[in-house]
Structures are given as structure tokens and as C-alpha cells.
Amino acid sequence: MNNLTLHVINTLPWSNLNRDDTGTPKRAVIGGALRGMLSSQAIKRAARTDYEVKSLDKSIRSTNLAGIVADRAVVINPALEPKDALAASKKIVSALVKNAAGADTGDAKESGTSSWLSMEEIETAAAAVAAGNADVQFVDAGVTGSLSIAAFGRMFAAAPEANTAAAIAVSPAISVHKAVIETDYFSTMDEDPKATHKGASFLGVASYTSGVFYRSVTIDRAQLKRSWTGVNSETAREQLSLLVEALIYKLPSGKKNATAPYVAPLVVLAEEQSYRLAYDFETPVMPGADGGYGEPAVARLAEQRAAALDFDKGNFGIALAAGTATGVDRFGAETTGVEGLVGAVVDWILA
Structure with a gap:
């Protein structure tokens, strides 16, 4: 099997990591409901930047x-x-x-x-x-x-024969439930003791959202080996590990210092696949008994995996799961920590 897909479910507290030209969190209507969205371009840039800083494998x-x-x-x-x-x-x-x-x-x-x-x-x-x-x-x-370029691909308008085909496909991160865009009123205070006025020196508004988001990342092993000349180098394992870690952890950084929204994934499911498949959450997830969306989202992912296995078990190979959610073992996959999952993914790429 030539594809391996990472399915990631993340809780994102009140934040605006990826905004449009008006400053509003990006969004999409799916299944008749407004959903929060982080664009695939923003996710890839965050992962690439983190990888290149840590590996020193730079590109421009x-x-x-x-x-x-x-x-x-x-x-x-x-x-x-x-x-x-x-x-x-x-x-x-x-x-x-x-x-x-x-x-x-x-x-x-x-x-x-x-x-x-x-x-x-x-x-x-x-x-x-x-x-x-x-x-x-x-x-x-x-x-x-460059592993970044091999992973995400590039094109040259004047020399298409020199293009590099992308070996990694990244989906947008979409909230699994209906999203609410909220407006926050904020101000700054004038601290000059000689100021003739008291109180705020600036008033403004900003938009935020929150939720549980699902995204997928698919690695095409054969294409990566065709595109990346460093696959047989002594540093290949270290570089690949840094990139896979970045793809799991890194998200866009809009207003990150104002909201500090990063939370460890609820679940990361790695599936070897013949045909590349993701899961859709087209029907919005409803709150669970505790009022949150995390547990129902993880349960829905497990249900969709079970249905996919019933539909075509031959499409799936090895599977590993890691995460902070209760019941990560419900996926019918080997459970491990993130270090073990990253190691297994790198082993699969280099096999």
C-alpha cells in the first residue's frame, strides 16, 4: 500500500488562528451548518516553518x-x-x-x-x-x-517540466459541529500620568471562534521517494521525524499570543491505505452528555472507520492510534504515544 493517512482531531479553545481579509475566522458551510475552518495552506505553512527551523533544511x-x-x-x-x-x-x-x-x-x-x-x-x-x-x-x-518542497510540491509557470509533484496532501481543518463566530470588544489604557483624559486610548473589536476540528494528512510514499533526493541520506530519519511531528502538532498562528489556544490532539489515527480516504463529519456532531464535542467527535471517527473497514477491509493495512481522549483503543488499531506513532510512520516511509 502506497498511502498513509493521518486523521487528527483537535480541540481549539477561543481563538482566531486563520482569518479572512476582514479579520473574521475562516469558515465554510458544510452539511447545512456554518463550520470553523483553518485553510490547508495555513496548516502547511505552519508545519513547514516549524520543520525548517528545527532541521535547518531551509527554503525560500x-x-x-x-x-x-x-x-x-x-x-x-x-x-x-x-x-x-x-x-x-x-x-x-x-x-x-x-x-x-x-x-x-x-x-x-x-x-x-x-x-x-x-x-x-x-x-x-x-x-x-x-x-x-x-x-x-x-x-x-x-x-x-528540500524535504519541504518534496512534501508540498511546487510549479514553475515557464518550465512545467521542472515542477515537483507534492507527496503530501493536507486537508483544511474543519469544525465537526456548528460554529459560532463571536465578537470581542477590547481597549488599551493610556498610562501617561500627565494625560488629560482618563481611561481607554484605543477601542476595537476582534472576532473569534472555538471548537473541535478534524483534518487529514496523506503521505504518498512512492511520490516522496521520487521527489526527495535526501531519502537515502544519513539524516533522512531525523528530517522525516521532524516533519511528521510538525504535521501533527503545528497549526496556524493568528493571534496566538492573545489567546494561547494550542491543545494536544484528542486523537491521531494513522492508517495505511491503498486508495486515499478521509472521513467527512458531513452531519454536524451534537454535544455529548458532558456538553462538549470532543467525546462525540472521537466516537464518530471510530464509527466511520468501522464502517469503512466493513465496506472494504482490503483498502486498509496497518493502523496506529495515539491521543489524549478516553477510549483511543476503540479504533481497532495499535495504541501508542506520539513518539511511537511518529517512529512507525517514518519506518513506513523508509521501508
Whole structure:
């Protein structure tokens, strides 16, 4: 079996980790009910950032890749004129980012489209520019040494043959029940003892929500091995462990210091699958006997897994479960702590 899916149920206290252009928590209508939502893009960025800080396996996504390459080229070769370095860098970056008139002469302006390079690729490009070579092929088609890029994929508008297919698919996190968006009134106090007025110096409002959220992450083992050149390296196990941990723990960070909302997952269920499947919570979960949604959400996930096994048991292989909820053993899966689950997932990837 080539897929392994992590199913994660998290309680999120009062928070606004991922907001829209009006500052309101992102949301979606599912099953006729308004649900809270954390976008997959925001979840992936949070996981990628955490992984790269801990692993030092850095990459850069920017609309100014040419400028970044040029700056590095001048550091490598101080005798290089900055404007010449920028012209050469624009030429080689534009060959990937866009088809542009003037690219061959170095006159093209870089596209406003954001693109993504590993630090290794930036260093290779900068070294070529520093040496006066503006025709270098510094991105290998379909592969990369960056685990982040191999995991989440990238595309180049002007050179689709150089695209890297994503090996990990991440769903949005959606509340399993109807969500309520609440408005908080806040103020700041003027502490200047000479102030002519007393009380608030600023008044404002902010929106928040809370709930129990479900999300899924699917790892395509074969694609990851095709895309990531570091899969056989001495550091592969450590890097993969850091990424899997980040995918379990990390969520977006909007207003995190105002609400401190992070809570350990209620459950993390890892399933080996032939066909990639998630669970849906299309019918909103109702509060349990204790008034909360956590226990009913975990029970609903267990019911859906049991139904999926009845429908097509052959689609599923090994399964492990970890979490803080009561009854994690109800999934018909081996129970373990998060360290054991991460280790088993990494073993599966490297097998």
C-alpha cells in the first residue's frame, strides 16, 4: 500500500488562528451548518516553518528570487557589479517563473508570481552568476533536496517540466459541529500620568471562534521517494521525524499570543491505505452528555472507520492510534504515544 493517512482531531479553545481579509475566522458551510475552518495552506505553512527551523533544511518562497540570488552572487564574488548580478539572476530565474520577452538579454522584470527554491538551489544559481554563467540549469526536473518542497510540491509557470509533484496532501481543518463566530470588544489604557483624559486610548473589536476540528494528512510514499533526493541520506530519519511531528502538532498562528489556544490532539489515527480516504463529519456532531464535542467527535471517527473497514477491509493495512481522549483503543488499531506513532510512520516511509 502506497498511502498513509493521518486523521487528527483537535480541540481549539477561543481563538482566531486563520482569518479572512476582514479579520473574521475562516469558515465554510458544510452539511447545512456554518463550520470553523483553518485553510490547508495555513496548516502547511505552519508545519513547514516549524520543520525548517528545527532541521535547518531551509527554503525560500518569494517574488524576489532574482534579487536573493543576485545578493548572494555578490557575496561570493565581490568584484561583480550588483546591477550585472541582478540582470543575470533575472535571466535564469525568469526561465522558470515566466516566459518573458527580453529574458535572453537579462532585461526581463521578474514576475509578480511567487516561486519556491531550496537554499541549495539558490546557492547553485548564485555561484553560477558569480562565475559569469547565466545559462546554468540549477533546478533538477521533478526532484529536490528540500524535504519541504518534496512534501508540498511546487510549479514553475515557464518550465512545467521542472515542477515537483507534492507527496503530501493536507486537508483544511474543519469544525465537526456548528460554529459560532463571536465578537470581542477590547481597549488599551493610556498610562501617561500627565494625560488629560482618563481611561481607554484605543477601542476595537476582534472576532473569534472555538471548537473541535478534524483534518487529514496523506503521505504518498512512492511520490516522496521520487521527489526527495535526501531519502537515502544519513539524516533522512531525523528530517522525516521532524516533519511528521510538525504535521501533527503545528497549526496556524493568528493571534496566538492573545489567546494561547494550542491543545494536544484528542486523537491521531494513522492508517495505511491503498486508495486515499478521509472521513467527512458531513452531519454536524451534537454535544455529548458532558456538553462538549470532543467525546462525540472521537466516537464518530471510530464509527466511520468501522464502517469503512466493513465496506472494504482490503483498502486498509496497518493502523496506529495515539491521543489524549478516553477510549483511543476503540479504533481497532495499535495504541501508542506520539513518539511511537511518529517512529512507525517514518519506518513506513523508509521501508
